[in-house]
Amino acid sequence: QSSELGLREQLQDGEEKKPHKCSECGKSFRWRSNLLEHSRIHTGEKPYKCGECGQSFSWSSQLLLHQRRIHTGERPYEVQQPFPCPECGMSFKENSALVRHRRTHSGERPYECGQCKNSFPTSSLLAEHQRIHTGEKPFGCPDCGRGFRQKSSLVKHRRIHTGERPYVCGRCGKSFTQSSNLFAHQRSH
Template identity: 45%
Template sequence: MKQVAGQETFKDPKASKRQKAKHLKNEKIKSSLSKAAEGHELLIPKQDSKGKRGIQCPVCAKIFKCRSDYNRHRVTHTGEKPYRCVECGKSYSDSGTLTAHQRIHTGEKPYECVECGKRFNRSGTLKRHQRSHAGEKPYKCLECGKSFGRNSILTAHERTHTGEKPYKCLECGKSFSRSISLNRHKKKHAQAETPECAECEQGLSPKCVECGKGLSPSQLLTAHQIIYTGEHGSNHVKLWRVERA
């Protein structure tokens, strides 16, 4: 693929054809949604298979009870994310998802489990939690038949069959099938990089308290032990003040 006068051109005719088809589809979606937003006839109330009336999406033909429901659905086709979190900058396609996200910052947990009193910031999270009390396991592995209470656990389990390991340690290159396994592994690296002083048996912080610059384990231990020996190396290590962890 190359750029010519601001347009993409393809050596492979099939690739060019696919790109044109994708572009045409996107233009049709934009046109349909634009007309719908202007009150086009596609938004005249329709009946669904059960005889219920509502507003029909011109792109996928789904029918919604009211315009507000349709408007929330519409952005799934356009990719719009107009609702932005002022705290961290993340954007969302609907206000409800933004509200749920903002509870991460505020710490608000309005949904309480009547069984054990545990609280959650999303209703969906509460429902998943309640399955643990009810013993429900609606997510079933097609490979071995095992069932799970959460879809995310099923996804992680399925990797034992596929061998997929999407979580990679940037430190040593080792890969894992679950993010929690990677996090446990990374802690081992952090512990190995934090030396302990034989004199006081204290673990040491790997950063200088003066400037925040990182020290290698050997530099860190050397700088710390100056406290006991009074010796200074020939390098800049003698200038470092080291904070005990």
């Protein structure tokens, strides 16, 4: 009985923390602004319009990325990279990054897992792998508490809560939560 009461209290607490409920699907949000963004999934609303070409977007971040990539040719995350790979020509900002990259050509995997003997080209990939053995999930979702081994998995998961769909088809405007879904969709055109 006491565990049932505790569960009921937890549910009530959760409802209080997410008072903004979507009338279409029932999903709840902590902030009204998140609900408004989420509702665009159902309405198809695209209030952010490009002044150059007229293409519309559901989120301002999509419009900004579109403008930078398509109209200015800007690549906002690219920097000067003075360390080129002699094998493939790819360039890197730091020599240490080039050294790590060159392992993709040589196949060198100097970091070995002590438990299963799998080996990895970088220490960070080994550390990430070792979480399989330890069960460690250091990246927790602030909305639902679910844990993840990789930060990238948490980022993808959070789109469930925010409704964000950052990958947009340039031909029809349909948006997706993951790039792999966009690529699969684009093959249908």
